[in-house]
Amino acid sequence: MAYVIGLALIVLGAPLVGIAGNVIGEYVHEGLGRTISVCGVLAVLGVAAWLIIGDL
Numbered sequence: 001m002a003y004v005i006g007l008a009l010i011v012l013g014a015p016l017v018g019i020a021g022n023v024i025g026e027y028v029h030e031g032l033g034r035t036i037s038v039c040g041v042l043a044v045l046g047v048a049a050w051l052i053i054g055d056l
Contacts, residue, residue, distance in 0.1 A: 006051035013044045 017040035025033020 002051040002055040006048040006055070009044055009048035009051070013048070014041045017041050017044050 018037050021033045021035075021037025021040055023033070024036055025031075
């Protein structure tokens with residue numbers, strides 16, 4: 001089950017975090033939005049990899 005959740009995070013979670021970062025960058029502050037976008041995507045991908053590897 002963790003494998004499926006990890007794949008869902010890669011397919012759905014990472015792009016949504018990136019989009020949220022872009023929206024924040026556009027309306028609030030560019031640097032903050034870029035930081036949220038990059039760090040958020042890396043965090044989501046890290047958790048997804050952890051779940052996928054842990055399930056193997």
